Amino acid sequence: MDVMGDKATLLETGRFVQPADFSESTGDLSQPMDRDETGEAAEEARHRLAAQTGDVEAMSVLGALLLRRGDLDGAEPHLRGATAAGDRAAANNLGVLLHQRGYAEDAAGWWRIAAVAGSAAAAHALGRHHRERGDEPAAEYWLRQSAEQGHALGAYALADLLEHRGDTGAEQWMRIAAERGHREAAYRLARALDRRLGPEGDVGDDHGAGAEAEQWYRQAAARGHRRAALHLGAILERRGALKEAGRWYLTSAKDGEARAACALGFLLRDAGDTESAAVWWLRAAQDGDGNAANALGALHAERGEPQTAERWYRAAMDAGDDNGAYNLGLLCAEQGRTAQAEQWYRRAAYAGHREAANALAILLLQGGDTAGAEPWFSKAAEAGSVDAAFNLGILFAGRGEEAVALRWYERAAAAGHTEAALQVGIARLRDGDEAEAERHLRCAAGGGSAEAAYRLATVLDARRPPVPAHSLGEPVHTEKSECEEWYERAASQGHRRAQVRVGMLAAARGDVVEAARWYREAAEAGSRNGAFNLGLLLAREGSDPEAAVWWTRAADAGHGRAALRLALVYARRGELAEGQRWADRAVALGPAEVSERAARLRDALREELSA
Numbered sequence: 011m012d013v014m015g016d017k018a019t020l021l022e023t024g025r026f027v028q029p030a031d032f033s034e035s036t037g038d039l040s041q042p043m044d045r046d047e048t049g050e051a052a053e054e055a056r057h058r059l060a061a062q063t064g065d066v067e068a069m070s071v072l073g074a075l076l077l078r079r080g081d082l083d084g085a086e087p088h089l090r091g092a093t094a095a096g097d098r099a100a101a102n103n104l105g106v107l108l109h110q111r112g113y114a115e116d117a118a119g120w121w122r123i124a125a126v127a128g129s130a131a132a133a134h135a136l137g138r139h140h141r142e143r144g145d146e147p148a149a150e151y152w153l154r155q156s157a158e159q160g161h162a163l164g165a166y167a168l169a170d171l172l173e174h175r176g177d178t179g180a181e182q183w184m185r186i187a188a189e190r191g192h193r194e195a196a197y198r199l200a201r202a203l204d205r206r207l208g209p210e211g212d213v214g215d216d217h218g219a220g221a222e223a224e225q226w227y228r229q230a231a232a233r234g235h236r237r238a239a240l241h242l243g244a245i246l247e248r249r250g251a252l253k254e255a256g257r258w259y260l261t262s263a264k265d266g267e268a269r270a271a272c273a274l275g276f277l278l279r280d281a282g283d284t285e286s287a288a289v290w291w292l293r294a295a296q297d298g299d300g301n302a303a304n305a306l307g308a309l310h311a312e313r314g315e316p317q318t319a320e321r322w323y324r325a326a327m328d329a330g331d332d333n334g335a336y337n338l339g340l341l342c343a344e345q346g347r348t349a350q351a352e353q354w355y356r357r358a359a360y361a362g363h364r365e366a367a368n369a370l371a372i373l374l375l376q377g378g379d380t381a382g383a384e385p386w387f388s389k390a391a392e393a394g395s396v397d398a399a400f401n402l403g404i405l406f407a408g409r410g411e412e413a414v415a416l417r418w419y420e421r422a423a424a425a426g427h428t429e430a431a432l433q434v435g436i437a438r439l440r441d442g443d444e445a446e447a448e449r450h451l452r453c454a455a456g457g458g459s460a461e462a463a464y465r466l467a468t469v470l471d472a473r474r475p476p477v478p479a480h481s482l483g484e485p486v487h488t489e490k491s492e493c494e495e496w497y498e499r500a501a502s503q504g505h506r507r508a509q510v511r512v513g514m515l516a517a518a519r520g521d522v523v524e525a526a527r528w529y530r531e532a533a534e535a536g537s538r539n540g541a542f543n544l545g546l547l548l549a550r551e552g553s554d555p556e557a558a559v560w561w562t563r564a565a566d567a568g569h570g571r572a573a574l575r576l577a578l579v580y581a582r583r584g585e586l587a588e589g590q591r592w593a594d595r596a597v598a599l600g601p602a603e604v605s606e607r608a609a610r611l612r613d614a615l616r617e618e619l620s621a
Contacts, residue, residue, distance in 0.1 A: 066092050070100040082107055093120065098127035105135060114139065125152060130161035138167055146171065157183055162190035169195065188226060193233035200226035200238065231258060236265035243273060252277060263290065268297035275305060284309065295322065300331025307337055316341060332358045336366040348373065359386065364393035368401065380405070391418070396425040403433060412437070423450060428457030435462060444469060455496060460503035467496035467508065490515075501528060506537040513543060522547065533560060538567035545572065554579065565592065570599030574608050581615060590615040 054075055060068030073088035086107055092100030105120035118139045124132030137153030140146075150171055156164025169183035181202060187195035203223035224245050230238030239262035246255035256277050262270030271294035279287035288309060294302035307322035319341060326334030339354035352373055358366030371386035384405060390398030399422035406415035416437050422430035431454035438447035448469055454462030470493035490498075494515050500508035513528035526547050532540025541564035548557040558579050564572035573596035580589035593615060596608035 061088060061091075066095040066097050066100075069095075070097045070103075073100060074103050077103055077107055082110060093123075096127075098124045098129045098132070101127070102129050102132040102135070105132065109135075125155065128159075130156045130159035130164060133159070134161055134164040134167060137164065137171075141167075141171060146175075157186070160190070162187050162192045162195075165190065166192045166195045169198075188229065191233070193230045193235045193238070196226045196230035196233070197235050197238040200224075200230065200241065204241070231261070234265070236262040236267040236270065239265070240267050240270040240273070243270065247273070247277065252281075263293070266297070268294040268299040268302065271297070272299045272302035272305065275302060279305075295325060295329075298329050300326040300329035300334060303329060304331060304333050304337055307334070307341075311341060316345065332361040332363045332366070335361070336363050336369070339366060339369060343369075343373070348377075359389070362393065364390045364395040364398065367393070368395045368398040371398065371401065375405075391421070396422050396427045396430075399425070400427050400430045403430060407433075423453065426453075426457070428454050428459045428462070431457065432459050432462040432465075435465065439465070439469070455499070458503075460500045460505040460508070463496045463500035463503070464505050464508040464511075467493045467500065467511070470496065471511075501531075504535065506532045506535050506540060509535070510537055510540045510543060513540070517543075517547065522551070533563065536567070538564040538569040538572070541567070542569050542572045542575075545575065549575075565595060565599075568599055570596050570601060570604040570608070573599055574604050574611070577608060577611055577615075581611065586615050586619050590619065 054072065057068045057072040057075070061072050069088045070092035073085045073092060076082075076085035076088065086104070089100045089104040089107060093104050101120045101124035105117040105124065107117075108114075108120065109117035118136060121132040121136040121139065125136050133152045133156035137149045137151070137156060139149075140152065141149035150168065153164055153168040153171060157168045165183045166187035169180045169187060172180035172183065181199070184195050184199045184202070188199045200223045203219050203226070206219050207223070224242065227238045227242040227245065231242050239258045243255045243258035243262065246252075246258065256274060259270045259274035259277060263274050271290045275287040275290035275294065277287075278284075278290065288306065291302040291305045291309070295306055303322045303326035307319040307326065309319075310316075310322065311319035320338060323334045323338045323341065326337070328334075335354045335358035339351045339358065342348075342351035342354060352370065355366045355370035355373060359370050367386045367390035371383040371390065374380075374383040374386065384402075387398050387402045387405060391402055399418050403415045403418035403422065406412075406418065416434065419430045419433040419437070423434045431450045435447045435450035435454060438444075438450060448466065451462045451466040451469065455466050470491070474491060474493065494512065497508045497512045497515065501512045509528045509532035513525040513532065516522075516528065517525035526544060529540045529544035529547060533544050541560045545557040545560035545564065548554075548560065558576060561569075561572040561575045561579075565576055573592050577589045577592035577596055580586070580592060583589075590612055593608045593612035597605045597612060599605075
């Protein structure tokens, strides 16, 4: 059993130049520099001649060469001869040979001899031998001996052992191994630092830990560690360094990391290269990545290929990704296959998919099953679904349980739900808590709610001091206030009452053109107040016929003052019957002041007609 993460063959000669970028997978064999086959053959021949004369060093080196080549029968006599003469490297390599033959205890005996003689590689091998047999005290002793002699694999194996026990000294040795070039140690050190950070690498106040984690990911990735390259790509993507992130994802994906291929696909999709994205998603999905299979399903669904989309969603489920069932539910719901949608939502919801639970509850609610919907909303909300918390608020508000509804609205608002923040703001205004109302309305308005922007503007508007006027009664031109800015934001989002109010504020500043623009926009969207005010503005500018058109639209929509204005217009024109008709309408529409004036006008017109 290999518990160290990287496979290691435990060879040592101590007599070859070791390249600076040695790989963990080669263990402790000091490798010669690359040379052609002729050079290797000449070197082997030279060592053979020297070994035949009894040269212990030549016997040891020749045994190591043959062992590395896999010629165990040829290597063994040379290694035994050198070991008998006291060569510790030969003793270590003889242990490796015996271990490969399946004689683990005999191998351990030779490793012990070499380790006692000072071989760090043999101490590492002996430590691993004891750990595999469950003798952790002996394993720690020998691994510590190896690590303290500067052996990178020994330091890593010791760190792994200590980490398994929960020993705080593990990180120190992991760091030492990483500093000595052990790529798996560098990766695991980076992961340990990452776990101290917030979600998705949000470093919070600990910027140092984030930078150090990135440094170790870089070191491991540069040495060919595909998972390190994946994590480094994710860090760079979050930072916005998309080009470099893509390079690391590509490196990792080419080395067979399915998650990197999937991430590269999303990066390409966001850059507009959907075709290349699909290629990488396909590669990742075929390697069992459920997220990539879901992405392919969504791509085919967008292209109007539901059968292919369904096939990939099922592949995502087979890969253990619950999003596959949820996406199948969405696909069926879009096609009007409600029963199948409910089936897939239930499957995902039972697996703990919170948005599937919310979708299932909505489906049940639409079918009139309120009792069945509530527990699924609750399950989704408790699992962290903000939409489900908001929907519970709507559910309880519909039952008249305002206090319970408010609690759910507050929970959703705290998680950033715009409409929930609006509902909390409205409730606080109702309760007279203007400060809390303003806070929530600002959140909702900042999140894009036109209604929240309008209500916030009305709160701020009510605090404004009266606008001073000239002695002749003309309003003073003032700069736009904050409340007007919020009115304008709501108005630009199509909020009709805000459009009317912006028009009124513009008119108060004397900006007739701006006022008319907003009144017209509100009126055309169906606002009777907008139509009435536009009529007033046009009448003041001398456009009585056009004013009458807008007042007619407002009066037809139930605006009493517009009906009264029309009655006066027709009375002035001498069209008494038409004036009386609109006066009757104004009496019916109100309010009381308008009804009273309209009744007097109606009676006067009736007398005129009967005279």
